[in-house]
Amino acid sequence: MESLVQIGPTSFLDEGVDRVIKVTRDDARLSGLLLAVYSWSEATAGRSYRPSVEGRVKGPDYEFAGGLYIPPDPRYYSDTRIKVAQLRTQDAPFKDVDILEQVLKPCQAAGLKVYAALWLLGEPDYADKLDPVLHAGTEVDAWGQPVDKVFPHKWLVRPIIRHCFNNPDYRGFHRGLVENLLRNYPLDGLMIAPHERYGPVETVLISGTVPTCFCPNCVAKGKARGIDADAAARGLQQLHEFAKQARSEAYQRPLDGHFTSLLRLLLANPEVLAWEKLWYESAEEYVKDLYSMAKQTRPEAQVGLHVWQGASWALFHRAEVSYERLAECADWIKPVLYDSPAGIRFVTTYARPCHQTMLRDLDFEEVVRLLLRITGQEPAANSEALARIGFGPSYIERETARAVAAVQGKASIYPGLGIDVEPPPNSGLEYPEQSAEDIEAGVRAARRGGAEGVALSVNYSQMRDSSLRAVGRALSS
Numbered sequence: 001m002e003s004l005v006q007i008g009p010t011s012f013l014d015e016g017v018d019r020v021i022k023v024t025r026d027d028a029r030l031s032g033l034l035l036a037v038y039s040w041s042e043a044t045a046g047r048s049y050r051p052s053v054e055g056r057v058k059g060p061d062y063e064f065a066g067g068l069y070i071p072p073d074p075r076y077y078s079d080t081r082i083k084v085a086q087l088r089t090q091d092a093p094f095k096d097v098d099i100l101e102q103v104l105k106p107c108q109a110a111g112l113k114v115y116a117a118l119w120l121l122g123e124p125d126y127a128d129k130l131d132p133v134l135h136a137g138t139e140v141d142a143w144g145q146p147v148d149k150v151f152p153h154k155w156l157v158r159p160i161i162r163h164c165f166n167n168p169d170y171r172g173f174h175r176g177l178v179e180n181l182l183r184n185y186p187l188d189g190l191m192i193a194p195h196e197r198y199g200p201v202e203t204v205l206i207s208g209t210v211p212t213c214f215c216p217n218c219v220a221k222g223k224a225r226g227i228d229a230d231a232a233a234r235g236l237q238q239l240h241e242f243a244k245q246a247r248s249e250a251y252q253r254p255l256d257g258h259f260t261s262l263l264r265l266l267l268a269n270p271e272v273l274a275w276e277k278l279w280y281e282s283a284e285e286y287v288k289d290l291y292s293m294a295k296q297t298r299p300e301a302q303v304g305l306h307v308w309q310g311a312s313w314a315l316f317h318r319a320e321v322s323y324e325r326l327a328e329c330a331d332w333i334k335p336v337l338y339d340s341p342a343g344i345r346f347v348t349t350y351a352r353p354c355h356q357t358m359l360r361d362l363d364f365e366e367v368v369r370l371l372l373r374i375t376g377q378e379p380a381a382n383s384e385a386l387a388r389i390g391f392g393p394s395y396i397e398r399e400t401a402r403a404v405a406a407v408q409g410k411a412s413i414y415p416g417l418g419i420d421v422e423p424p425p426n427s428g429l430e431y432p433e434q435s436a437e438d439i440e441a442g443v444r445a446a447r448r449g450g451a452e453g454v455a456l457s458v459n460y461s462q463m464r465d466s467s468l469r470a471v472g473r474a475l476s477s
Contacts, residue, residue, distance in 0.1 A: 002332075002414060002453030003030045003475055006117060007460040008045040009069050009091075009099045014059040014461070017103050021110045023055070024460070028468035029475045032113030034191050034304075034455060037100065038177060039119035040066035040160070048422065048462040055465030065090045066124070068177075069099040076180040079172030086131045087123075100185050113188035115304065116181045120174060121196050122160030125149040137167040139213035142200075142233040142240070150209050162197070165286040166217040174286075175293045182297040189302035190294060191334070191455075194287050196308040199279045201272065202316050204240050206353040208247070211236035213279065221282070227274045235269025246357045257361040280320040284329070291329035304414065304455075305330035309338060312399055313346050313375045315354075323406035323413075330411050334455045337399050338418025339442055341431040342391040346371075347383045348429065376402075390432045393445035400449025414453035415446045419463045419471070436470035443474035 005024055012020060024030045039045035046064040048056060067089035077084050089095065100116070107114050125148055128135035138146045139162045149159040163170050181187060197203065200211035219229045242265060245251070246258055254261040266272055287305060294303045311321040312335070326333055338345075347368065355367045362370065368383045378394055380386035396415055403413045419439060423429035446454050456463065456471060 001447065001451070001475065002032070002412070003028075003456075003471070004032045004034050004113075004115065004414065004453065005030050005456040005460050005463075006034045006036070006044060006458060008036045008039070008047075009094055009097075010045065010047050010059075010064075011056075011459075011461050012099070012103050013093050014047070015057045017106045019057070020103075020460070021107060021112060023465060023468055025110060025112055027465065027472055028456075029472040030112070030456070032115060032188065033107060034115050034117040035099065035103065036119060037070055037116040037181065038068050039117070040124050041119060041121070042066070043424070043458050044117070044119050045069070046459075046461070048459070053420070053462060053464055055468075056461055056463075060093065062092045067091070069094055069097075070101075070181070070185075071098055072177075073180050073184055076183070077173065077176035079175060080169045081133045082137075082169050082173045083131050083133070084173060084176065087134070100181075100187075104185060104187070108186070108188075115189045115191050115302070116185070116187050117191045117193065118174070118177065119193045121193055122162060125159045125161055127161050133169050134163075134173075135161065137163045137170040139164045140215040140218075141210040141212050142214055142236040143210070144214065145210075147210060147212055151207075162212065164213045164215050164217060165195075165282040166213070166221055167215065168217070171286060171289060174290055178290050178293045179297050182294060182301050187301065189304065189331070191304040191306060192287065192290055192330075193306035194290075195283055196310070198310060198314060198317050199276045199320065200236055201239065201276045202314055204236065204243050205357045206314065206350060208243070208353065211240060211275075218278070218282070222275065222278055225274075225278065227278060228271055229275075231269065232271035232275035235265070235272040236275065238265055238269065239272060243357045246360050251360075253361070259358055259361055262358045276316065276320075284325065287326070288329040302331045303329075304332045304334055306416070307333060307335045309336040309342065309345065310350070311335065312337070312342070312395075313350055313371060313377070315371075315374065318375060323403045324408065324410075327407040327411035332412040332414050332453065333403065333407065334414050334416045335399060335403050336416040336418075336457065337396045337446075338416070338421050338457070339392055339395050340390040340434050340438065341418055341421050341423070341429075342395060343380075343389060344387040344429055344431060346391075347387045351383065388432065393438075393441040396442050397445040397449040400446050400451050404450035412452040413450065414455045415449070415451050416455045416457045417442050417446065418458065419456045419467050421458055422462055434467065436466060439467050439470040440474040443471060444477075
């Protein structure tokens with residue numbers, strides 16, 4: 001069974017390569033590392049948010065910025081006007097360091113595979129200072145305004161720019177990054193994390209932000225498909241007003257209720273769902289583009305694909321995410337299945353917004369029960385108990401089995417198992433503590449679901465040594 005762990009450059013600064021090898025290979029019995037080579041998130045590239053984590057060694061303090069942790073080779077970026085060198089990390093300890101040159105050979109010599117993890121979830125909201133062309137690739141909302149400084153979901157620490165998957169400079173930058181990595185380094189492969197956000201409908205109803213994308217590239221693509229972009233924009237503006245009114249303190253129940261009103265709005269504006277489909281299929285085509293570049297560059301390199309946890313329970317997004325189609329652009333897929341934090345994430349970031357908008361006709365507890373039933377989750381006593389306890393290992397087994405059945409052997413499934421996952425600072429969320437028994441149960445549940453591997457998440461720096469030893473025991477049994 002393949003067994004990987006997400007890790008940031010900071011862990012090698014803090015602990016040194018030798019200790020990282022000992023803990024991951026010898027204690028956790030892991031087969032490889034998913035090393036954050038491009039990330040603007042402290043959660044994936046930096047240190048743990050906890051003041052201290054058992055077993056983790058803390059090195060010199062520095063101010064985290066994130067970015068690109070290798071020197072970009074200009075030969076591979078001719079398809080983009082983005083000045084990739086401007087995105088090189090400004091983290092003081094890594095400013096002039098090639099993290100792959102530092103850790104690749106010793107890790108592989110010790111028998112650990114190394115994958116470059118590309119966290120393409122969005123650049124920070126100060127990207128205009130890094131490169132104007134990068135900033136120009138932002139999505140455009142239904143009113144024609146560029147969208148930046150957004151929180152796509154409530155567990156993101158700081159705002160990002162929402163870039164358009166159809167922007168040629170943005171795609172060219174990422175294609176170049178894939179080729180750069182696979183030509184210049186003997187990596188075992190890549191992990192691509194393309195996004196963690198909903199399409200335009202749930203962006204409005206759930207995230208509470210503006211619908212996208214109406215940039216010239218998307219409008220031209222919509223026109224080629226016979227979609228009236230102006231009609232789609234008007235419909236999404238109406239949807240935004242619907243959600244705004246539903247959330248307002250001056251709430252007045254529509255004559256026929258909120259859900260019927262939503263269906264009526266969608267029926268009157270069929271371009272809205274057409275634009276939703278265009279947005280998601282653009283995200284999928286973008287991933288296929290990167291996968292194709294990887295296979296053209298080095299066919300034997302294994303490419304993994306990160307699928308965020310919203311695909312487990314979001315009504316529209318779950319319907320959009322087809323593991324069968326994704327198997328065409330990945331050798332292995334990592335559905336995020338953090339069982340302990342899942343309860344409070346589901347309750348606060350999905351069920352609650354549903355109750356505030358399209359399902360406001362129901363009591364909140366009715367909404368929770370309905371969504372659990374619709375998405376095939378186990379029932380819970382109530383929302384409070386679900387938030388306190390989490391989803392449990394049966395969730396991992398069930399969602400793993402669903403993905404395995406869908407890919408039909410065309411790709412492997414490596415569930416992303418949350419190990420000592422921390423809530424973002426200032427989020428107000430509290431995640432259930434995991435015991436060693438919980439962690440072992442999660443690994444065994446993934447195996448029962450048919451997984452051919454696991455990917456420990458979110459970051460090695462957050463994980464206790466005792467938790468990693470629990471993973472080792474489960475993998476060895």
